[in-house]
Amino acid sequence: xxxxxxxxxxxxxxxxxxxxxxxxxxxxxxxxxxxxxxxxxxxxxxxxxxxxxxxxxxxxxxxxxxxxxxxxxxxxxxxxxxxxxxxxxxxxxxxxxxxxxxxxxxxxxxxxxxxxxxxxxxxxxxxxxxxxxxxxxxxxxxxxxxxxxxxxxxxxxxxxxxxxxxxxxxxxxxxxxxxxxxxxxxxxxxxxxxxxxxxxxxxxxxxxxxxxxxxxxxxxxxxxxxxxxxxxxxxxxxxxxxxxxxxxxxxxxxxxxxxxxxxxxxxxxxxxxxxxxxxxxxxxxxxxxxxxxxxxxxxxxxxxxxxxxxxxxxxxxxxxxxxxxxxxxxxxxxxxxxxxxxxxxxxxxxxxxxxxxxxxxxxxxxxxxxxxxxxxxxxxxxxxxxxxxxxxxxxxxxxxxxxxxxxxxxxxxxxxxxxxxxxxxxxxxxxxxxxxxxxxxxxxxxxxxxxxxxxxxxxxxxxxxxxxxxxxxxxxxxxxxxxx
Amino acid sequence: xxxxxxxxxxxxxxxxxxxxxxxxxxxxxxxxxxxxxxxxxxxxxxxxxxxxxxxxxxxxxxxxxxxxxxxxxxxxxxxxxxxxxxxxxxxxxxxxxxxxxxxxxxxxxxxxxxxxxxxxxxxxxxxxxxxxxxxxxxxxxxxxxxxxxxxxxxxxxxxxxxxxxxxxxxxxxxxxxxxxxxxxxxxxxxxxxxxxxxxxxxxxxxxxxxxxxxxxxxxxxxxxxxxxxxxxxxxxxxxxxxxxxxxxxxxxxxxxxxxxxxxxxxxxxxxxxxxxxxxxxxxxxxxxxxxxxxx
Numbered sequence: 198x199x200x201x202x203x204x205x206x207x208x209x210x211x212x213x214x215x216x217x218x219x220x221x222x223x224x225x226x227x228x229x230x231x232x233x234x235x236x237x238x239x240x241x242x243x244x245x246x247x248x249x250x251x252x253x254x255x256x257x258x259x260x261x262x263x264x265x266x267x268x269x270x271x272x273x274x275x276x277x278x279x280x281x282x283x284x285x286x287x288x289x290x291x292x293x294x295x296x297x298x299x300x301x302x303x304x305x306x307x308x309x310x311x312x313x314x315x316x317x318x319x320x321x322x323x324x325x326x327x328x329x330x331x332x333x334x335x336x337x338x339x340x341x342x343x344x345x346x347x348x349x350x351x352x353x354x355x356x357x358x359x360x361x362x363x364x365x366x367x368x369x370x371x372x373x374x375x376x377x378x379x380x381x382x383x384x385x386x387x388x389x390x391x392x393x394x395x396x397x398x399x400x401x402x403x404x405x406x407x408x409x410x411x412x413x414x415x416x417x418x419x420x421x422x423x424x425x426x427x428x429x430x431x432x433x434x435x436x437x438x439x440x441x442x443x444x445x446x447x448x449x450x451x452x453x454x455x456x457x458x459x460x461x462x463x464x465x466x467x468x469x470x471x472x473x474x475x476x477x478x479x480x481x482x483x484x485x486x487x488x489x490x491x492x493x494x495x496x497x498x499x500x501x502x503x504x505x506x507x508x509x510x511x512x513x514x515x516x517x518x519x520x521x522x523x524x525x526x527x528x529x530x531x532x533x534x535x536x537x538x539x540x541x542x543x544x545x546x547x548x549x550x551x552x553x554x555x556x557x558x559x560x561x562x563x564x565x566x567x568x569x570x571x572x573x574x575x576x577x578x579x580x581x582x583x584x585x586x587x588x589x590x591x592x593x594x595x596x597x598x599x600x601x602x603x604x605x606x607x608x609x610x611x612x613x614x615x616x617x618x619x620x621x622x623x624x625x626x627x628x629x630x631x632x633x634x635x636x637x638x639x640x641x642x643x644x645x646x647x648x649x650x651x652x653x654x655x656x657x658x659x660x661x662x663x664x665x666x667x668x669x670x671x672x673x674x675x676x677x678x679x680x681x
Numbered sequence: 682x683x684x685x686x687x688x689x690x691x692x693x694x695x696x697x698x699x700x701x702x703x704x705x706x707x708x709x710x711x712x713x714x715x716x717x718x719x720x721x722x723x724x725x726x727x728x729x730x731x732x733x734x735x736x737x738x739x740x741x742x743x744x745x746x747x748x749x750x751x752x753x754x755x756x757x758x759x760x761x762x763x764x765x766x767x768x769x770x771x772x773x774x775x776x777x778x779x780x781x782x783x784x785x786x787x788x789x790x791x792x793x794x795x796x797x798x799x800x801x802x803x804x805x806x807x808x809x810x811x812x813x814x815x816x817x818x819x820x821x822x823x824x825x826x827x828x829x830x831x832x833x834x835x836x837x838x839x840x841x842x843x844x845x846x847x848x849x850x851x852x853x854x855x856x857x858x859x860x861x862x863x864x865x866x867x868x869x870x871x872x873x874x875x876x877x878x879x880x881x882x883x884x885x886x887x888x889x890x891x892x893x894x895x896x897x898x899x900x901x902x903x904x905x906x907x908x909x910x911x912x913x914x915x916x917x918x919x920x921x922x923x924x925x926x927x928x929x930x931x932x933x934x935x936x937x938x939x940x941x942x943x944x945x946x947x948x949x950x951x952x953x954x955x956x957x958x959x960x961x962x963x964x965x966x967x968x969x970x971x972x973x974x975x976x
Binding site: 329346347348436440442443445447448450451452459618631635636640641642643644645646647648650654655656657658660661662664665667670671672680 | 685807808809812813814817818821822825827828907916917919920921923926927928930932949951958959960961962963964965
């Protein structure tokens with residue numbers, strides 16, 4: 198497929214990653230007490246490859262009784278796990294990290310097949326970072342008393358964790374690693390369209406010989422997640438997903454004493470000043486919005502360009518977009534993979550229509566879109582204003598809205614004028630301007646002259662309606678500990 | 682017949698001014714002898730909304746001050762309180778404290794302002810970090826004020842209550858709105874008079890008297906409040922606040938609600954930390970040549 202995208206002097210031969218060495222079972226049950234358990238109602242759903250709509254496996258649909266079984270397993274495992282010498286607990290995490298590294302190629306291929314993301318990303322970002330998170334947190338397990346001066350630390354108990362479909366294995370790692378390092382036991386619910394790498398992770402957990410019940414994985418849809426959120430014996434909810442569901446969760450657990458961390462939506466401003474290194478900035482814009490087809494909560498989906506350089510930036514952006522390779526996620530040359538699901542594609546298309554109807558100018562490079570599967574060409578809207586719906590609402594797709602500005606004050610005001618506050622980007626060659634902007638952005642992560650960088654040592658999480666709590670770094674530990 | 686005493690009119694404190702409640706309502710908290718202590722304003726939803734506007738307007742200026750400057754202003758509050766301690770003790774006795782209790786509470790309140798004055802320019806050093814990312818980037822995390830924070834005073838400790846809420850909230854650069862103790866509201870408004878005389882910019886601190894139970898749903902649901910600190914012990918109200926707060930995902934905390942205001946363990950920087958956000962900043966580090974750093 199990739200070879201259809203002939204652009205200028207560049208023409209790539211197809212270079213698909215082999216799927217020969219991977220193993221996916223035909224059917225996956227629930228992972229409870231380190232065993233595969235059939236769902237109580239015997240219901241399963243299909244997990245498909247969004248790039249060709251072929252079925253990959255059928256996956257168990259857990260109901261509230263299954264969730265209860267998983268929570269009971271986690272509760273039973275908790276006292277022993279929490280009392281395990283911390284050094285030993287840490288060593289389990291190191292084991293998991295190593296096994297993920299050993300199986301990284303298999304994980305990367307399955308991640309790209311199940312979720313649609315380019316193999317270049319799953320291979321170079323998702324899987325190595327997932328292993329790195331377990332490695333980093335493994336080292337914290339026996340050092341927690343140094344993280345919070347003057348405080349006693351204790352684990353919370355059973356953590357219910359609900360993760361999204363955009364970075365399936367990585368989000369599982371972000372959630373599991375700190376929870377386990379801090380001595381909690383876990384019931385994890387993967388997203389329904391991307392359960393497979395979490396279920397492969399269950400095999401890693403078996404292989405690492407974690408005590409039974411410490412990690413339990415229940416697959417299913419929204420009702421499975423709701424059963425987990427509302428289970429009375431869960432002490433902590435960690436959720437990554439939409440702001441609407443995050444609010445629903447907060448209301449559901451009100452008055453229960455459950456602790457929560459919510460990592461929700463975003464509508465990040467990416468700000469380009471006239472004194473920026475424009476070519477680098479253009480690469481940063483492209484990476485900021487088209488990374489993982491824009492299925493990124495911190496995506497730089499609102500571009501602010503200083504008026505004096507807008508023509509140059511837009512021209513270069515369009516040229517660069519024309520060189521993006523869209524197609525087979527398993528092809529190593531692919532830049533833009535498949536949209537994760539039919540439903541998400543419909544959402545994105547709805548916003549493209551809204552943008553056009555609002556009179557914005559839409560640009561898409563001429564690409565061959567594969568016939569089967571779910572695809573959306575990288576899209577640019579120019580002439581956008583603060584009031585436009587595509588500027589205000591999270592699209593979660595490869596859609597960039599461009600606005601212009603003249604002064605620093607103006608762009609600070611516009612950039613912060615959103616209910617979200619997850620991330621922001623600033624591009625300028627002037628150091629003092631960087632610090633002025635980064636300190637004024639009401640956002641939890643600010644990238645200056647770079648974008649979409651992640652690391653286990655670096656806390657991630659939002660201000661305002663992008664949620665609360667941090668994941669990663671020393672700050673991420675607090676979400677899984679009781680301080681006193 | 683001796684001289685007739687001039688009585689004080691207690692009003693609200695909003696945006697650096699002392700307005701009466703727009704609602705025109707009042708209530709009479711009773712002293713131990715069942716006599717009314719004063720006619721207090723029964724603040725309305727509209728008074729709260731006005732306070733939010735004043736507090737929001739003050740955020741940029743206050744959080745933009747240097748930490749050293751905020752520290753000096755908090756210390757100045759302690760100086761002004763010390764200067765007026767006789768009045769505060771007298772007022773605490775009127776509100777039901779013994780002489781000894783009143784002295785101890787004024788001491789503790791002055792010292793609490795000094796304690797948090799000291800944290801203004803230190804908490805980011807304790808809770809911030811430089812993060813050793815596995816790529817060529819400089820990466821650091823620091824704490825920033827959340828913005829507008831509302832707090833409900835506990836019913837006891839008329840002076841130490843508002844002091845304990847306000848000092849850690851504003852130390853990091855937040856602006857604050859507090860609802861005074863309903864039964865012992867006098868000290869909160871006298872504190873406002875001290876604040877107004879202590880270089881605290883108008884709007885940074887706003888104090889309402891009235892019925893916290895009436896105001897709490899409006900506080901929880903207000904879309905321009907960033908956080909609420911609840912120190913009460915009404916489980917139903919605390920639950921409702923969590924529901925209401927979901928509207929804009931405002932941060933809510935009951936930190937230290939399990940501790941007495943006079944407890945030695947009350948004072949910690951974790952109270953201050955509860956009303957800050959962690960911000961992480963990335964910037965590339967240039968690497969010249971493939972073999973490593975150029976210089």
